[in-house]
Amino acid sequence: MTTSRPSIKTGLLYVGLMSGTSADGIDAVVAQLAGSGRGLRPKLLAHVQKKFTPAFRERVLNACLHGNVAEICQLNFVLGEQFARAALSAIRLAKLNPSQITAIGSHGQTIHHLPNAKTPSTLQIGEPSVIAERTGITTVGDFRVRDMAAGGQGAPLVPFADWVLFTHDVRPRIIQNIGGIGNLTYLPPRANLTDVIAFDTGPGNMVMDAVVTELSGGKSSYDRDGRWAARGKVSEKLLAHCMAHPFLRREPPKTTGREEFGERFVKRLLAKARQLRLSDADIVATVTDFTAASIADAYQRFVLPKLDAGKHEGIHIVLGGGGVRNATLVRMLQDRAGFGIVCGHEDFGMDSSAKEALAFAILAHETLGGRPGNVASATGARRGVVLGKIVTR
Numbered sequence: 505m506t507t508s509r510p511s512i513k514t515g516l517l518y519v520g521l522m523s524g525t526s527a528d529g530i531d532a533v534v535a536q537l538a539g540s541g542r543g544l545r546p547k548l549l550a551h552v553q554k555k556f557t558p559a560f561r562e563r564v565l566n567a568c569l570h571g572n573v574a575e576i577c578q579l580n581f582v583l584g585e586q587f588a589r590a591a592l593s594a595i596r597l598a599k600l601n602p603s604q605i606t607a608i609g610s611h612g613q614t615i616h617h618l619p620n621a622k623t624p625s626t627l628q629i630g631e632p633s634v635i636a637e638r639t640g641i642t643t644v645g646d647f648r649v650r651d652m653a654a655g656g657q658g659a660p661l662v663p664f665a666d667w668v669l670f671t672h673d674v675r676p677r678i679i680q681n682i683g684g685i686g687n688l689t690y691l692p693p694r695a696n697l698t699d700v701i702a703f704d705t706g707p708g709n710m711v712m713d714a715v716v717t718e719l720s721g722g723k724s725s726y727d728r729d730g731r732w733a734a735r736g737k738v739s740e741k742l743l744a745h746c747m748a749h750p751f752l753r754r755e756p757p758k759t760t761g762r763e764e765f766g767e768r769f770v771k772r773l774l775a776k777a778r779q780l781r782l783s784d785a786d787i788v789a790t791v792t793d794f795t796a797a798s799i800a801d802a803y804q805r806f807v808l809p810k811l812d813a814g815k816h817e818g819i820h821i822v823l824g825g826g827g828v829r830n831a832t833l834v835r836m837l838q839d840r841a842g843f844g845i846v847c848g849h850e851d852f853g854m855d856s857s858a859k860e861a862l863a864f865a866i867l868a869h870e871t872l873g874g875r876p877g878n879v880a881s882a883t884g885a886r887r888g889v890v891l892g893k894i895v896t897r
């Protein structure tokens with residue numbers, strides 16, 4: 505990936521917008537895209553991050569589990585305004601005009617995700633009509649619902665971009681994102697789209713962040729660099745309690761979110777920790793190792809059986825997402841995995857914090873071309889479908 509001024513003749517210009525389950529802010533990218541599918545060639549031109557204020561982040565998180573209809577209705581439009589401002593900021597950084605942008609692809613903000621409910625459903629807000637109106641740019645949004653309508657879980661959707669960006673002719677790769685939720689994409693060498701395996705591994709930063717917020721009395725919202733966890737000792741009893749969560753044993757395709765690893769889970773976890781009389785540092789160390797152990801367990805259960813034993817050591821494990829800044833978590837994951845070559849998106853010339861926003865620029869490009877953007881083998885959909893709803897400029 506490179507950052508340079510575009511030549512309009514060599515590709516179309518897109519904005520990608522992403523706010524993850526951690527709800528800490530918006531990533532916005534401008535990218536030049538040429539080609540399609542595995543032949544797509546992206547060039548990253550600009551990337552900005554717009555952090556939410558602590559009060560606004562709390563408002564979003566509260567809406568996820570406790571929001572009423574009026575609050576979610578208003579928040580849908582408020583977030584639309586914020587996404588629009590982030591898009592315009594990225595366009596300015598790229599030294600471009602909105603009229604030069606073909607389209608915006610916006611993931612929105614997930615408020616609720618119920619793939620296993622009696623009526624499977626999902627809700628992302630951040631109104632695309634507001635984005636289109638404020639920017640004057642065609643906007644593609646609400647990507648997940650079409651996959652669900654086709655029998656899928658509506659997630660994960662980033663594996664299409666992982667397939668485009670990281671498939672190698674010789675070496676198998678695991679692309680491991682550690683955002684609010686952990687998720688992986690497994691890419692065999694020379695993978696066709698139907699060869700891709702992808703699913704949520706369990707919590708990424710979500711449980712760690714919630715525990716740190718609670719134990720610090722709200723003074724910290726995350727464990728900077730994993731320093732607090734580094735001072736503690738992992739409780740095997742509390743870790744076993746966490747690892748007993750049924751999601752971890754569930755066969756892919758599978759996705760999860762705050763409904764399974766949010767407030768209710770954290771309250772039970774902290775109650776168990778108090779029973780065990782653990783120090784705060786030991787609790788943070790244990791929940792950090794829980795993320796590492798759940799990811800490594802997913803590799804053992806669902807990825808390594810796909811590989812010949814002799815190929816375990818040669819596999820690339822490419823880490824991305826906010827969790828890669830937690831040195832203690834990365835060390836624990838390396839110890840837990842015990843195989844492969846652990847590296848980062850940056851080793852491939854890409855800012856990992858920009859990858860998911862870039863993925864939705866790519867999906868918007870595929871949508872406007874009338875091409876499916878879901879990976880049916882990952883989501884469980886009956887077929888590939890064209891994703892999203894298009895709001896014209």
